[in-house]
Amino acid sequence: xxxxxxxxxxxxxxxxILAGIILAEAAAIHEGKNAVQxxxxxxxxxxxxxxxxxxxxxxxxxxxxxTVPDVLLVMTQVACDKYAKxxxxxxxxxxxxxLVKRLPDIDAKVVASPITxxxxxxxxxxxxxxxxxxxxxxxxTGVVSPGACExxxxxxxxxxxxxxxxxxLEAGYALAKHAVPCQREGGR
Amino acid sequence: xSEHIRGYLRDRALPHIWCAGCGHGTVLGCLLRAxxxxxxxxxxxxxxxxxxxxxxxxxxxxxxxxxxxxGRALAFATGIKLAxxxxxxxxxxxxxxxxxxxxxxxxxxARRNIGITTICFNNYVYGMTSGQYSPSTPTGSxxxxxxxxxxxxxxxxxxxxxxxxxxxxxxxxxYHVTMLTNLITEALRVDGFSFVEALxxxxxxxxxxxxxxxxxxxxxxxRDNSVNKKALSKLPPEQVEGKIIVxxxxxxxxxxxxxxxxxxxxxxxxxxxxx
Amino acid sequence: xxxxxxxxQGNEACAEAAIRAGLSFFAGYxxxxxxxxxxxxxxxxxRVGGTFIQMEDEIASMAAVIGASLTGAKAMTATSxxxxxxxxxxxxxxxxxxxxxxxxxxxxxxxxxGLPTSPAQGDVMQARWGTHGDxxxxxxxxxxxxxxxxxxxxxxxxxxxxxxPVILLLDEIVAHMREKIIIPEEVSIEVRPSPTTPPGEYxxxxxxxxxxxxxxxxxxxxxxxxxxxxxxxxSGMPIGKGEKAEHLLRRICQKVxxxxxxxxxxxxxxxxxxxxIIFSYGAxxxxxxxxxxxxxxxxxxxxxxxxxxxxxxxxxxxxEIAAGAHTVLVPEMNLGQLVLxxxxxxxxxxxVLSYSRxxxxxxxxxxxxxxxxxxxx
Numbered sequence: 001x002x003x004x005x006x007x008x009x010x011x012x013x014x015x016x017i018l019a020g021i022i023l024a025e026a027a028a029i030h031e032g033k034n035a036v037q038x039x040x041x042x043x044x045x046x047x048x049x050x051x052x053x054x055x056x057x058x059x060x061x062x063x064x065x066x067t068v069p070d071v072l073l074v075m076t077q078v079a080c081d082k083y084a085k086x087x088x089x090x091x092x093x094x095x096x097x098x099l100v101k102r103l104p105d106i107d108a109k110v111v112a113s114p115i116t117x118x119x120x121x122x123x124x125x126x127x128x129x130x131x132x133x134x135x136x137x138x139x140x141t142g143v144v145s146p147g148a149c150e151x152x153x154x155x156x157x158x159x160x161x162x163x164x165x166x167x168x169l170e171a172g173y174a175l176a177k178h179a180v181p182c183q184r185e186g187g188r
Numbered sequence: 189x190s191e192h193i194r195g196y197l198r199d200r201a202l203p204h205i206w207c208a209g210c211g212h213g214t215v216l217g218c219l220l221r222a223x224x225x226x227x228x229x230x231x232x233x234x235x236x237x238x239x240x241x242x243x244x245x246x247x248x249x250x251x252x253x254x255x256x257x258x259g260r261a262l263a264f265a266t267g268i269k270l271a272x273x274x275x276x277x278x279x280x281x282x283x284x285x286x287x288x289x290x291x292x293x294x295x296x297x298a299r300r301n302i303g304i305t306t307i308c309f310n311n312y313v314y315g316m317t318s319g320q321y322s323p324s325t326p327t328g329s330x331x332x333x334x335x336x337x338x339x340x341x342x343x344x345x346x347x348x349x350x351x352x353x354x355x356x357x358x359x360x361x362x363y364h365v366t367m368l369t370n371l372i373t374e375a376l377r378v379d380g381f382s383f384v385e386a387l388x389x390x391x392x393x394x395x396x397x398x399x400x401x402x403x404x405x406x407x408x409x410x411r412d413n414s415v416n417k418k419a420l421s422k423l424p425p426e427q428v429e430g431k432i433i434v435x436x437x438x439x440x441x442x443x444x445x446x447x448x449x450x451x452x453x454x455x456x457x458x459x460x461x462x463x
Numbered sequence: 464x465x466x467x468x469x470x471x472q473g474n475e476a477c478a479e480a481a482i483r484a485g486l487s488f489f490a491g492y493x494x495x496x497x498x499x500x501x502x503x504x505x506x507x508x509x510r511v512g513g514t515f516i517q518m519e520d521e522i523a524s525m526a527a528v529i530g531a532s533l534t535g536a537k538a539m540t541a542t543s544x545x546x547x548x549x550x551x552x553x554x555x556x557x558x559x560x561x562x563x564x565x566x567x568x569x570x571x572x573x574x575x576x577g578l579p580t581s582p583a584q585g586d587v588m589q590a591r592w593g594t595h596g597d598x599x600x601x602x603x604x605x606x607x608x609x610x611x612x613x614x615x616x617x618x619x620x621x622x623x624x625x626x627x628p629v630i631l632l633l634d635e636i637v638a639h640m641r642e643k644i645i646i647p648e649e650v651s652i653e654v655r656p657s658p659t660t661p662p663g664e665y666x667x668x669x670x671x672x673x674x675x676x677x678x679x680x681x682x683x684x685x686x687x688x689x690x691x692x693x694x695x696x697x698s699g700m701p702i703g704k705g706e707k708a709e710h711l712l713r714r715i716c717q718k719v720x721x722x723x724x725x726x727x728x729x730x731x732x733x734x735x736x737x738x739x740i741i742f743s744y745g746a747x748x749x750x751x752x753x754x755x756x757x758x759x760x761x762x763x764x765x766x767x768x769x770x771x772x773x774x775x776x777x778x779x780x781x782x783e784i785a786a787g788a789h790t791v792l793v794p795e796m797n798l799g800q801l802v803l804x805x806x807x808x809x810x811x812x813x814x815v816l817s818y819s820r821x822x823x824x825x826x827x828x829x830x831x832x833x834x835x836x837x838x839x840x
Contacts, residue, residue: 024641025470029469037642038636039639040581061642062756065825201689231684247689251687254689255690255691256526256556257552263518263527266518266523267530267534268533271487271514271531272534275683293523454510456509458510458512
């Protein structure tokens with residue numbers, strides 16, 4: 001696939017905008033593809049709704065926003081309820097199992113993983129949940145290579161936190177390995 | 189006026205537009221003498237003004253001169269001083285320009301302690317627009333916009349500048365020509381934000397409407413109603429009450445001038461040093 | 464193309480390009496969604512020996528920029544809607560006193576405080592007519608991060624060469640969008656014309672023979688001249704009403720008018736045989752481009768055109784582009800501003816339709832496609 005639409009949604013403070021930037025940089029700088037990252041946010045930098053979108057393509061990207069996400073990561077119930085219906089047929093919905101309890105009935109692969117819980121378990125800090133989520137997303141979808149993703153993470157995170165973030169990323173990769181797609185409640 | 193000082197004026201721009209009896213020419217004369225006494229380089233001195241009667245002075249002065257928008261002279265001057273710190277920057281402003289529309293710029297220029305000398309020609313009135321009350325107009329005064337007497341409390345601009353962080357503050361009137369010249373000379377020598385409040389008579393609008401008599405009467409009133417700061421401690425309170433305090437009012441020590449602080453920041457930034 | 468590969472935000476590209484263009488002075492005041500420009504320059508400018516100052520307000524920022532420019536510095540400020548309104552008086556001052564400067568306005572939803580974090584294109588007319596009186600101005604509007612880089616450099620070049628304020632009209636989408644860009648290895652940089660006469664003979668507002676732009680001396684270089692926001696003679700001294708005043712106003716406005724042809728920058732795709740052309744600018748042009756490509760793919764004779772120069776409006780160029788079309792559709796994130804100029808340009812030539820969106824969201828390709836199909840059916 002040469003045209004990916006990825007949406008990361010949750011609330012301010014979860015680091016999703018940064019996760020989107022890292023993902024786009026992995027593709028644009030480390031894999032030579034084109035990438036665009038956009039975001040929408042409210043006036044508050046903590047707690048309000050936050051959305052980061054990434055498009056990755058081998059070709060020129062004209063319209064920069066995501067319309068039908070191939071991959072959707074949601075880190076709050078509100079974001080899940082709002083955006084799950086947009087997802088592409090056969091797309092991937094990733095939810096933080098600790099934060100999203102009601103899963104939607106959609107024609108997509110739904111993966112519920114304990115993202116924030118894993119972040120705390122591996123580092124003692126919920127703040128790296130965005131990097132765990134990124135690892136999980138990359139490993140599940142193959143949108144960029146794990147190598148490119150790691151380079152992009154290390155280039156972006158604050159100096160002195162490289163090891164912490166690398167650990168979080170690897171925890172995300174590991175999470176993908178035993179993630180089981182959820183049983184849909186209803187089916188169509 | 190000496191030939192040297194004549195060279196500070198643009199002959200082609202004269203005569204000036206000020207009314208007969210106006211005090212602004214006197215203040216301008218004091219400023220020109222002070223520029224000479226302070227030994228400023230005519231090619232390295234920039235004079236900036238806002239809008240109003242006083243601000244017309246820049247047009248008459250043979251320097252690089254900038255007649256800006258109403259109230260904003262200090263903001264324009266800040267750009268000049270920061271972009272080229274080796275220049276001497278002088279701002280000419282009035283009470284309306286500096287205290288009303290430009291009040292915030294005055295506060296912040298003083299707070300930064302940027303190396304600009306500001307001369308405020310305070311004549312208690314908006315003269316250019318024919319006599320409206322200003323933030324320095326004494327309570328009870330008549331003006332075209334205070335036909336029943338102004339109820340506003342006037343600003344003490346010198347105290348304001350001192351409180352905001354200026355390095356040097358002085359006040360004199362058009363009666364005290366020598367003192368005013370000396371105070372401006374001192375202000376020009378200060379490395380930081382210096383402010384001289386020059387009280388000036390407006391016989392045309394403030395004087396006539398408030399029955400202050402002729403320009404000479406107004407000068408005599410300045411003489412009779414001012415007390416030198418140095419004499420304050422020797423006088424009984426009743427002789428000080430309600431008087432204009434003239435002289436050097438405040439001088440700070442060990443305040444760093446803003447563009448010097450900025451140059452230090454540049455050195456740190458170039459060296460990659462962060463706090 | 465070779466050059467450094469970067470993944471950058473529009474605002475960041477603007478700051479980087481400004482430094483590349485020779486920016487040495489920035490004064491600003493924090494305001495969403497332009498703040499990243501100030502933040503980038505607060506970090507970058509001191510390291511290259513330039514000056515950054517956060518002023519007490521938007522008016523002061525514009526004033527400081529003009530003051531700095533008079534000393535010979537290339538100077539810029541950046542703001543958004545409410546701040547752009549506050550800067551207008553001093554933008555007019557720069558236009559009349561012919562002081563080069565670049566003003567970035569990252570558009571957000573207005574009027575008033577509006578929707579501070581949402582995109583809009585509602586300042587098209589304000590950018591042209593925001594200050595009082597007739598005046599010259601050049602307004603550029605990019606659609607991508609790379610174009611933001613290029614147009615920022617061009618903005619400085621135009622401003623310096625013509626001694627005119629140039630407005631860089633971004634929108635929240637382009638300003639905050641991050642994209643891959645390849646930094647050009649070589650860029651052309653222009654500087655303002657400087658005096659060839661000695662100080663005693665210098666007339667600050669007298670253009671050289673054969674030119675309509677006066678050479679500009681820097682304050683502190685010994686020319687001792689007067690700059691005022693009053694109408695002035697060639698010597699810079701104030702004048703009253705009359706012929707000289709009219710001559711001054713006409714000269715400063717014609718500086719830009721005469722250069723309309725060289726101030727055209729359009730992008731055109733599939734317009735030769737198009738019966739309908741989607742004409743746009745800024746971020747909306749990206750939706751328009753996608754919509755036109757999708758419709759082409761489905762066999763419709765639809766073309767795409769965009770302009771990077773909003774003012775002076777490229778009327779002549781648009782007439783040629785739209786020569787064969789029966790309709791031009793103008794999508795904008797406002798209630799129809801640039802469309803008014805399109806109507807004027809294409810009067811009696813073809814039908815001009817507006818497509819507006821003002822809910823704080825970007826116009827999507829889908830909705831443009833639906834509108835085009837309605838028109839074509």
